[in-house]
Amino acid sequence: MTTLLEIEDVSLLYGRIKALHGISLTVNEGEIVALIGANGAGKSTTMRAISGIRPIASGRIVFNGEDISKLRADLRVRRGLCQAPEGRGIFPGMTVMENLDMGAYTRRDRAEVAKDLAKVLELFPRLAERRKQVGGTLSGGEQQMLAVGRALMSRPKLLLLDEPSMGLAPMLIQQIFSIITEINQQGTTILLVEQNAQQALARAHRAYVLETGRIVKEGSGADLLHDPAVKEAYLGVA
Amino acid sequence: MTSVREWIYSGRHAVGERWHNAPRWMRWAVIAAVIVFFYALPNREFYQWLGPIPTTGSNFGQVLFTISIYVLLAVGLNIVVGFAGLLDLGYFGFFAVGAYTVAVLTSPSSDLKTLWPWLLALPVALVLTMISGVMLGTPTLRLRGDYLAIVTLGFAEMIRVAATSSEFLKGQRGFNQIPHPPGSYSDGKPIFGVLDPRPYYWLVLTLIILVVIGVRNLNRSRVGRAWISIREDEDAAQLMGVPTFKFKLWAFASGAFIGGLAGALFAGKQNFVSSQNLELLNSIIILAAVILGGSGNIVGAIVGGGLVAYMIERFRGIEFFGVELYEYRFMFFGLVLVVMMIFRPQGLIPNRRRAAEFKDRRKEVIVGG
Numbered sequence: 001m002t003t004l005l006e007i008e009d010v011s012l013l014y015g016r017i018k019a020l021h022g023i024s025l026t027v028n029e030g031e032i033v034a035l036i037g038a039n040g041a042g043k044s045t046t047m048r049a050i051s052g053i054r055p056i057a058s059g060r061i062v063f064n065g066e067d068i069s070k071l072r073a074d075l076r077v078r079r080g081l082c083q084a085p086e087g088r089g090i091f092p093g094m095t096v097m098e099n100l101d102m103g104a105y106t107r108r109d110r111a112e113v114a115k116d117l118a119k120v121l122e123l124f125p126r127l128a129e130r131r132k133q134v135g136g137t138l139s140g141g142e143q144q145m146l147a148v149g150r151a152l153m154s155r156p157k158l159l160l161l162d163e164p165s166m167g168l169a170p171m172l173i174q175q176i177f178s179i180i181t182e183i184n185q186q187g188t189t190i191l192l193v194e195q196n197a198q199q200a201l202a203r204a205h206r207a208y209v210l211e212t213g214r215i216v217k218e219g220s221g222a223d224l225l226h227d228p229a230v231k232e233a234y235l236g237v238a
Numbered sequence: 239m240t241s242v243r244e245w246i247y248s249g250r251h252a253v254g255e256r257w258h259n260a261p262r263w264m265r266w267a268v269i270a271a272v273i274v275f276f277y278a279l280p281n282r283e284f285y286q287w288l289g290p291i292p293t294t295g296s297n298f299g300q301v302l303f304t305i306s307i308y309v310l311l312a313v314g315l316n317i318v319v320g321f322a323g324l325l326d327l328g329y330f331g332f333f334a335v336g337a338y339t340v341a342v343l344t345s346p347s348s349d350l351k352t353l354w355p356w357l358l359a360l361p362v363a364l365v366l367t368m369i370s371g372v373m374l375g376t377p378t379l380r381l382r383g384d385y386l387a388i389v390t391l392g393f394a395e396m397i398r399v400a401a402t403s404s405e406f407l408k409g410q411r412g413f414n415q416i417p418h419p420p421g422s423y424s425d426g427k428p429i430f431g432v433l434d435p436r437p438y439y440w441l442v443l444t445l446i447i448l449v450v451i452g453v454r455n456l457n458r459s460r461v462g463r464a465w466i467s468i469r470e471d472e473d474a475a476q477l478m479g480v481p482t483f484k485f486k487l488w489a490f491a492s493g494a495f496i497g498g499l500a501g502a503l504f505a506g507k508q509n510f511v512s513s514q515n516l517e518l519l520n521s522i523i524i525l526a527a528v529i530l531g532g533s534g535n536i537v538g539a540i541v542g543g544g545l546v547a548y549m550i551e552r553f554r555g556i557e558f559f560g561v562e563l564y565e566y567r568f569m570f571f572g573l574v575l576v577v578m579m580i581f582r583p584q585g586l587i588p589n590r591r592r593a594a595e596f597k598d599r600r601k602e603v604i605v606g607g
Contacts, residue, residue, distance in 0.1 A: 051477055052476075053473055053476060053477065073476040073477065074480055074481045074482070075481075077478065077479030078479055083477045085473065085477055089471065089477070090471075090474065091467055091471055092470060092471075092595050093466070093470050093590075093591030093595040094466070094467075094470065094591060101463075102463065102478050102480075103478055105463070105464070105467075105478050106479035134590075134591070150478070151477075
C-alpha cells in the first residue's frame with residue numbers, strides 16, 4: 001500500500017492561538033480515512049492546512065511523494081488534491097452546471113471532463129434535475145452534494161471532505177455516506193472530517209481522533225467504533 | 239402598494255424575458271438603433287426634437303462628452319468592483335495617472351519639454367497606468383474587503399496630494415496647451431479643435447463600444463469565470479484551483495488601463511490638466527454609478543455612469559423658486575442613492591448572478607443572527 005498523503009508534526013496558528021499542536025497522520029492510496037472530533041478540535045483547520053488555504057507554522061505535508069508544505073492552494077489542486085468545503089462553499093450565483101464546470105477549472109481535457117460530468121450527474125441525480133438552477137437557491141443537502149460533485153470534477157487523487165453530513169436530515173446523511181463509499185470504490189482516496197462519528201467510523205478504513213489540536217487516538221474504523229472512550233465521548237453511548 | 243410593485247416587477251421581468259427570447263437579428267437591430275441614436279445625439283438638428291432631455295444651462299455636446307467619460311470609467315471600474323468583487327475607492331487615481339502622463343509628455347509647461355504629439359503619449363500613458371495598477375495591486379490585493387478599500391482610497395489621495403504639491407506636476411497652475419488628438423477634415427481644418435466638442439464625444443463613444451466588446455469577451459472567457467468565482471467565494475475559488483491573486487491583479491490592471499484611457503482622452507480634449515481635476519468625489523461618483531446601474535453587468539455600468547453624470551449636469555441652469563438647483567445636485571444624488579439602496583440594492587439592471595448572491599448573503603445574515 002503506498003502512502004498518498006503524509007502529515008508530519010504540523011502546527012498552525014491563528015494569530016497567537018495555536019490551533020494545531022504538531023499533528024501527524026497518513027492517508028494511503030485507496031483508503032477512506034476519517035478525522036473525528038468535537039467542535040473546535042481543529043478538524044476543519046487540518047483540512048485548511050492540507051488544501052493550503054491557511055499556511056502552516058511548522059511541520060511538513062507530503063503529497064504523492066512531493067513536499068507541498070509551501071505550495072500555493074491552487075497548485076495543490078493541480079497536483080490532484082481537492083477539497084469540498086463545508087457548508088456554503090459553493091458559488092451561490094452560479095447555476096449547478098456552472099458550479100460543476102468550475103470544479104474542472106484546472107483541466108483542459110474536454111472529452112474526459114464531459115465523461116466525469118456524466119458520472120457526477122449519475123451519482124447525484126438531484127443535481128441533474130436542477131442543472132439550470134442557481135446554487136444559492138438549492139436546499140442544504142443539494143448544496144452539499146454540489147460541493148462534493150464539484151470537487152470530483154477536478155478528478156482528484158485525494159478528495160478532502162469537510163463535514164459532508166452537516167445540517168442534513170438523517171435520510172440524506174445515509175445517502176451521502178453511501179455515495180462517499182461509492183466514490184471510494186471507484187478509485188478515489190478520501191480524507192473525511194466528521195462530527196457524525198458513528199457514520200464516519202462505520203465507513204472509514206482508518207480513523208484519527210482529534211482533541212484540542214492534537215491527535216489522541218488512531219486505529220481502524222471498526223476498532224474505534226468499539227473503543228469505550230470513543231463511544232462515550234463521540235457516539236453518545238456509555 | 240405591493241400589487242403596484244409586483245406589477246412593475248413583472249413588467250420589468252417581461253421586458254427582460256422578451257429581450258432574451260427575441261431573435262438574434264431583432265436584438266442586433268435594437269443595439270444598432272441605440273448606437274445610431276447616441277451618435278446622432280449631439281447634433282442640434284436631432285436633439286431639438288427631444289424635449290427636456292438636452293441640458294439647458296450648458297453646451298449639450300460638452301455635457302455628452304463628460305457623460306461619455308464617466309461611462310467609460312464606469313465600464314472600467316465595473317471590471318474591478320462588479321466582476322472581481324474588489325472594492326476600489328480610488329479608481330479615479332488611474333484616470334489621474336493617464337491624464338498626467340499625457341500632460342507631462344506633451345505640454346510646453348512640462349519640465350521634460352518633450353512636446354510629444356498626443357497620439358504618441360497615449361500608449362505610454364496606458365502602459366504606465368497598467369503598471370501603476372499592478373504596483374498598487376501587488377501588495378494590496380492580499381488584503382480583503384475593508385482594508386483594500388482603505389488602501390485604494392489612500393492611493394487616489396496620494397496622487398492628488400502629489401499633483402498639488404510637487405513642483406514637477408505643477409499643482410493648481412497645471413499643464414496647459416496639451417495637444418489634441420490628430421486628424422483633419424478634407425478642407426484642412428482639424429477634426430479635434432477647441433470649439434466643437436462633438437468629435438471628442440464621438441471618439442469616446444467609439445472607444446466605449448470597442449472597450450465593451452473587449453470586456454464582454456474577457457468576461458465570457460476563463461478569466462471572467464475566475465473573476466466571478468473570486469467574487470462569489472474567494473476560498474472556494476482557490477480550492478477549485480483558481481490562482482486568485484493573479485486574477486485579482488488582472489482585474490485591477492484591466493480596470494486601470496481603461497481608467498488611464500479615459501484620463502488621456504480627457505487631457506487631449508481639455509487642453510489643460512491641473513490638480514483641481516482630481517477631487518476624491520470623482521472616485522465616489524463612479525463607484526456610485528456602477529452600483530446604481532447594477533454591479534457586475536456591463537449594460538448596468540453604462541446606464542449607471544450615463545445617468546449619474548447626466549443627472550448632475552441636468553440640474554445646471556434650473557431655478558426653482560429662486561434657488562439654483564445645481565447647488566443642491568449632490569443632495570439629490572445622495573437621496574437617489576438612499577432610495578435605490580432601500581428598494582433596489584442590486585442596481586437598476588442587475589447581473590443575474592449578483593442578484594442571487596444578494597439573496598444568499600441576506601440569508602447568511604439572518605442565520606448568523
